[in-house]
Amino acid sequence: MVSEPQQASLTADEVAARAGVSLELAKRLWRALGFPEVPDDEPFFDQQDVEAVDVLKSVVDAGVIDFDLSVNLARGMGQTMARLSDWEVSALLHREEQLKADGDGEARDPRAVVGAAVATAAEFSATFEDLLVYAWRRHLRAALARAEASTGAEDLGTTQLSVGFADIVSFTALSNTLTEEKIGDLVELFESRCADVVAVQRGRIIKSLGDSVLFVNDDPIAAYDTAEGIINVIGRDPRMPDVRVGLASGSVVTRLGDVFGPPVNMAARLTAVARRNRIIIDDATAALLPEDQFETRRLAARPVRGFGIVEPVAVRRH
Known part of the structure; x- marks a missing residue:
């Protein structure tokens, strides 16, 4: 159960002393937790802050993790x-x-x-x-x-994934025509619908940026189904704006709750060349989709920022 807030009566020096750590270490943990730094002599803290520092210190002292x-x-x-x-x-x-x-x-x-x-x-x-x-x-x-x-990978920090990027078409122009409340409602509905589709296909939303979502799937077919599902619940709903989805596959680095690497960048770039309510994929994803289930078609080569000249691939189920 959450403890009731206590009256601030301790300075940073006193918190550090009671927890048995240096002031610098206490302040480093405080900053890491995202709290604003206050003057050392200001009574801003209480016993709960001491206990929080003490918990981390005890785990470090026990050798479970380092500082x-x-x-x-x-x-x-x-x-x-x-x-x-x-x-x-x-x-x-x-x-x-x-x-x-x-x-x-x-x-x-x-x-x-x-x-x-x-x-x-x-x-x-x-x-x-x-x-x-x-x-x-x-x-x-x-x-x-x-x-x-993923223990079979050469580097435990990397994994093979299909990455999807779904983007609302012309969101900036659209937001200029809506009230602040309507913009908030639109973003909330967009994110919630995308999250539902991703969950159904056993994927994960890595981040949402208001007018776009970045998701990943272990299976490229599930990634396609996710992309198609997002188009169905967003782009094909007459009450919602159009959407574009890009898919790319390959080795990505997983770190800090995020994913990094060429497939992530490619998926985002492909949305810029996708038609409204269409899915565009890269060569790697096209090679992973079974030919007896999917029809792919190369589009005209075009410059893609960061990748040079690229031939995107349109895809649909038979």
Whole structure:
């Protein structure tokens, strides 16, 4: 259960002393978690901050991980939790704003909306914490299983994947014609629909950028089905904008919860040459798709930034 916030009464020096670490190490962990740095003599902290530093210190002292790794993991945790917290608050505010709208559709006092969101967060935070730990454990097991499956690779940091990049067509121009609320609704619907399709095809969304999503699949056929599914739920819905999807396959580096490498860059570049509501793939993906199931057609050669002259491949099922 989440502990109740305590009154800030400790300085950074006092936190470090109580946790038995140097001030520099305590500040390094604090920065890694993504928290703003404060003057050393300002009473900004409480006992929970001491306990957090002490937890990391005890794991390092036990020899489970070294300090550099603890900082790396703390950075990932901090970035993830910061985004999750912003996501939660924006979702709560949007919900409360809708609930508290007057009959004529006009929003009520913003202070009342924020106050209601704060009260709702206080009610569900303890239960949500249990769900958070559950989801982390499930995802950790899945990540470890993927690591075990990739033990045949020359480098454990690399793996063979099909990478997909789905992009809303002309999003900038479209957003200029919409209200801020409509833009937010559009992005939320786009991301949620894409996430559902990716999950059904046993893939993973690596990141979302508002008007685009980057996803990966172990199987190129599943990657194609993911791309086709995104087009079906976005581009072929008359209430939604058109979308373009690029697919590329090959060896990628997995690091810091992200993926890097030529297939990632190629998938993103291919969306720039794809037609509306169409899938464009690279040669590597085309070679992996069974000829008895898919029809591929080379398109005219064209310059692709970072790759020179490339012949994209259009694809469809027989």
